[in-house]
Amino acid sequence: MSSLLDIKSSVLRQVQSRQSLRGRREPAAPTSSSVAPGPESKAPRTAEGDGEFFERMKNILQKQESMHRTGRTEGQDNSGTAPPPETVNNAAYVPEKVTKRELDLLYEEALYTVLNRVGVPSQEHATNESELLSYLQKVFDKEPEEHKIILHRVQESKRASYSLKVSVMEGRNLLAKDANGYSDPYCMLGILLGQTPKESEEKKERKFSFRKKKDKTEKRSSVREVLAAKCIQVTEVKPETLNPVWKEHFVFDIDDVNNDLLHLDIWDHDDDVSVAEACKKLNEVSGLKGMGRYFKQIAKSVRTNGTAASAAEENVDDFLGCLNIPINEIPVDGCDRWFKLEPRSSASKVQGDCHLILKLFTTQRDTSLSKRDSHVVIHEKFLSRILSYEHAQVQMDPYNWNGRLSLAAQTVLSLHAVQTDLSPLQQAIIRWRCYSSHHRSQRMCYSFLLELLRTVEEEWDAPSVEGELELSLADSFSLHTDYCLSLLKSIRQVFPCSSTIAISRCEFMLRGLGQIHTMQAFKSVCPFRKELHLEIATLIKKSTVEWYEGTISQYKPDEGNLEEKLRALVLVVDAVCVDVRRAQTVYNKLFSSSVKVDFFSVSYRQLEKLVAADVSTAMERVCGTLEQEGSRLTQPMGETLFELYMSLKTLKLFREFLPLRDAKVLALTGFHEWFKTSIHKWLQIVHEKSCERIRKAVEVDQLEPVHNLSKHSTSAVDVTTCFNQVQQFWVQLAWPDSAGAFIFVTRLTDDVCSAAVFYSEQIKRKVERSQHGPDNKTFTSQLCIALNNIEHVRVFLGNLPRDLDWQKLEQAMEESCGVEGKEQVNKALSTQLYNIDMDLQREAKRMITHLTDKMILDIKKYIQHISLSPDSISNDDAVSPLMKYLDDTLVILSESLVKENLARVLQGLWRLLLRMIFDTVAENRGVSLEFYGRFHFTVEALVEFFHAEGEGLALEDLRNEGYKALEEELRLNKCSSNELIEQHFLERIAQQRMLKHSRFGRISVKCYYEAADQRLSVEVLHAADLIALDANGLSDPFVIVELCPRHLFPMAKSQRTQVKPKTLHPVFDELFNFHVTPEQYRHTSACVTFTVMDYDWLSTNDFAGEAIAPLSDFCRADKPSSHGGGKLVQPLILHLSRPKPSDKPILKMLEARTTDREAQEFVRKLKDIQKSIGEEE
Secondary structure: OOOHHHHHHHHHHHHHOOOOHHHOOOOOOOOOOOOOOOOOOOOOOOOOOHHHHHHHHHHHHHHHHHHHHHHHHOOOOOOOOOOOOOOOOOHHHOOOOOOHHHHHHHHHHHHHHHHOOOOEOOOOOOOOHHHHHHHHHHHOOOOHHHHHHHHHHHHHOOOOEEEEEEEEEEEEOOOOOOOOOOOOEEEEEEEEOOOOHHHHHHOOOOOOOOOOOOOOOOOOOOOOOOOOEEEEEEOOOOOOOOOOEEEEEEEEEEOOOOOOEEEEEEEEOOOOOOHHHHHHHHHHOOHHHHHHHHHHHHHHHHHHHHHOOHHHHOOOOEEEEEEEEEHHHOEOOOEEEEEEOEOOOOOOOOOOEEEEEEEEEEEEOOOHHHHHOOHHHHHHHHHHHHHHHHHHOOOOOHHHOOOOOOHHHHHHHHHHHHHOOOOHHHHHHHHHHHHHHHHHHOOOOHHHHHHHHHHHHHHOOHHHOOHHHHHHHHHHHHHHHHHHHHHHHOHHHHOOOOOHHHHHHHHHHHHHHHHHHHOHHHHHHOOOOOOHHHHHHHHHHHHHHHHHHHHHHHHOOOOOOHHHHHHHHHHHHHHHHHHHHHHHHHHHHHHHHHHOOOHHHHHHHHHHHHHHHHHHHHHHHHHHHHOOOOOOOOHHHHHHHHHHHHHHHHHHHHHHHOOHHHHOOOOOOOHHHHHHHHHHHHHHHHHHHHHHHHHHHHHHOOOOOOOOOOOOOHHHHHHHHHHHHHHHHHHHHOOOOHHHHHHHHHHHHHHHHHHHHHHHHHHHHHHHHOOOOOOHHHHHHHHHHHHHHHHHHHHHHHOHHHHOOHHHHHHHHHHHHHHHHHHHHHHHHHHHHHHHHHHHHHHHHHHHHHHHHOOHHHHHHHHHHHHHOOOOOOHHHHHHHHHHHHHHHHHHHHHHOOHHHHHHHHHHHHHHHHHHHHHHHHHOOOOOHHHHHHHHHHHHHHHHHHHHHHOOOOHHHHOOHHHHHHHHHHHHHOOOHHHHHHHHHHHHHHHHHHOOOOOOOEEEEEEEEEOOOOEEEEEEEEEEOOOOOOOOOOOOEEEEEEEEOOOOOOOOOOEEOOOOOOOOOOEEEEEEEEEOOHHHHOOOOOEEEEEEEEOOOOOOOEEEEEEEEEHHHOOOOOOOOOOOOOOOOOOEEEEOEOOOHHHOHHHHHHHHOOOOHHHHHHHHHHHHHHHHHHHHO
16 A cells, blocks of 8 residues: 555646646647557547547446346346257267167067056056057057057966055054953954855855854854965054054965955954964965964864853954955055954944055066066166157157156056056156156256155165166266266356246256255265265366357457457456356356355356456556557547456456455456556546537537526536546546545546636637627526536536545545545545635636626616706605616526526625715715715615515625725715714724834823813823934924814814934923813713924924824723822823825815815815825835
8 A cells, every 4th residue: 555655746746747727728639649659550540529438438337237237137038938958969878779679578568567457447547458558559659560469469478466565554443342441453364265256145244254253052164164365464463552553564465366355354362372373373384284284273273262161262352343355446556545444244343444555566477578677677668668759749848848747658657667566766766767868868857857856865765775776876866967067067058047947947957966966865876976066166167267268269359459459358358247247146046055056156266367367468568558658548448448447347346245265365356456557548538538528518509598497508418417427437447546546536536627617718708709799688698507507517516525435535545544644635635626616606706797797887877867866856766777777687687597696696796786886975975965865775775675585695795895885985975074083083093002013113101181170181201213204314203292183172272392303212201281071081082192293494394103092091080180290190102103094085075075174174184294204205
């Protein structure tokens, strides 16, 4: 930071190098020479109009604002246009071609799935077999003959074998069988073998039970009826509960899916060893022999229970309810629901429900593909084929396909998944793999892919994923991540901010990437993958550098001459600003929220560094050229440099969005220093163009109001607009260095003030050129508009401290240079502003003088009318013509002038009237008292007129010095000669009191009054330091003592001391007595005068000086008397003076009274003294 001394010196040089405001003249026309001579310099451009220059400057500033607005609105369009293609040249993303043999096998698998479907179809699935077969024929693009052949082969193949997966989840609201109000429930379940229609009819009236309480009178002849289940499973016993939770799973082979039933009993466990315990051994049974032994044990147990005593009956488990579910009534895709418990007979009492999950699946499939590949691989191939077909059918925005399949496709895929017993997790993984792979060749909706990922995460169970499935999932994650990263490398082209759809796709793509890398599934199958945010940050850096290099290649800032290179750099920086704004307003939100990467910071740091390197190199060359002797900045180059500076400033402003740690060290931190030299030269161009614009504005100005509501003309608007644009240029520069800003603001203020003075001179000249025309009214109107123009500019300049933000500059200087720096700024700038204000007001006063001078003849005529009016005419009639003229004139002026100028004109007119009335009165001294009374009436009427009940001039402004002088003149003229003489002595007394020192010497006297004798005693003691009036350098002084005014003391004669020869310090010590009555000394003008004369026996005595003392100072009862010879009275030192009475109005008035002998005598005496003084000089 520069020191305060350096700043002061720099400012002093700046100010001294420029002309004073009053000495400014029209600036020289700017030259159009090149920045510097050289072979690459272009031919100078023809200087364009100054209005075009400022318009271009305005467009530069508006360009920045336009870029800002565009950045805020980008990505908000709803045009619905398709986003750019998302193509990545990588063979890994191209799907493998499927051979015809593979397609045939896959088609066979699809037909087999449809033909072997069992269970109740879902409402969401297609039920018509022919529709499903027709759909598959379209998917696989099979001709009718080929379709028939494959269909026949499938129909001849072996039917699929099925199994039933049963999950016993829980029960609720079961019947309480124990004394404690609870039960100890468990379940027995198994598959009842298929029955013929006849058997079904015979047994439809009673329910089957694995275990049935034996009726006392009934005897069972065979075991077969009781143990009709081919496989029996049992759950754990849940003690003391009516809402048991088992969550146990069982699988049963199904022989006849059309006739077999699932049977379930719920029992309350009572005895120590019951059927429940026996059934536990089912898991230990192996082979048919074991199974046979197991059924024999169950039969034996039943027969024993059937013949045992009643005591044994008490330990048999209690029945709680049962379920009979036909296999063929289970939905195709399984069921998950509560089943209401049923009684085994009409006499049974049961209650409650049981929650079961049932699912049918195939265990053996007679197809070639199922014998070779896993069900997962087959299902994935099947889905991939269907996706290709379904996507091809999408007509509207295929790039945004949400993956929704047709009803037939959903049915076929669901059938295959159910039949092959694919778990929800397996299905989710297959869907993700197929859709993500399909997306790489035919893009689709990213939000749908995100939903698939969430489904995988919801279903994730790490132990169940291993081997081939694990590898395939890891591969799909890696491929999708790499594919998305490849797209991000070209993010500006693939996901442009101008497309809402593209930005939305980018957002969901990033969310998908973030989802992948936070999933437990991803962490499990891809444990060694690099962290996503590091990959993306590196990718952003590379893509940003590549984009910048592409921009450089597009605009080629290294070709052409210096100005062309700078122009290209402006385009580059503007493109960077647009890109950075997009990064900050659009991309950064996407990356921060989805993948925790600060896209803006990464790209901005890269671009800022690259731009700084290129621009600093170019500016070094510019500065070197400008610093050469005789070099001059051309207007086109200045405009280009200004535009480049503004673009860099815009780019630098984005640093506020950086984290604090990143914003401290940036390559563009001090970029303004590169432009310091060019800014100085640019300001000179701006000043020249401003003066050109002002000159042209005055030339075309018709000096007519801009519109009915304004009182200034077009040039004033042009000038203030020009100044406002200059101020805006500076505000937009936002120079960060306080010392440099101080220098620039000082110069800028000086330039604006200079241009304002230049304008006032130009507009005054224009008005002066038109004043000699025949139409005085037009001149007055133009003069008023010119005054308003100057006032309009003056008021505008009064806002310079606010517009140029002086307060901020003062604060910056105070922070860098202390209080002294702040005071320096305030003093320098305030002085400039004060000077220009004074200059403009002086110009306004000169123009007002022109205006009032035009009124002199008319005013003089009306004042003469007042002075020549006979006494018989009333004062109102005498003054009326003048008042009417003023009223008519001020009506015109008030309509033409702004309030401030009207006040100035009124003040000027008031001064003119006072001066002209004063001159008239002074020229007519010694006339009748009525004459002065009439003019006194005139003055008071004018005061009332100009005050206008508070709407006009203030009374203090009206009663100015001129008014007071006129009032005094009128008052004195109305006085008698004696009153004038008394006034003269009052003024002399006042002057004597103020005299504290004199080069004419001093006199010491004593004055005291004896009231009893009415005697005034005057002792003249001595004098000192008198002036030398003789040739020998001395004087022969004596003192004349006299009571004045003479008309107050008609009987008192003057007395004189003895002459003291050849001395300048005479000692007199003489006493003089005068008879003075109280009535006489009470007059305020009563005084005693001491006139010191130089005795000259050959000629008239010379006047050396005089002093005066008022009688009121010692002729009072409280003053010391003459008792004791005046010893108690202190000497009075009076300084001598030699007044020149010729310039006193009182003497002129007395002199004009030629018929008054006493007045003439008084004047003669004073003139003699003045003549004596004149001869000595």
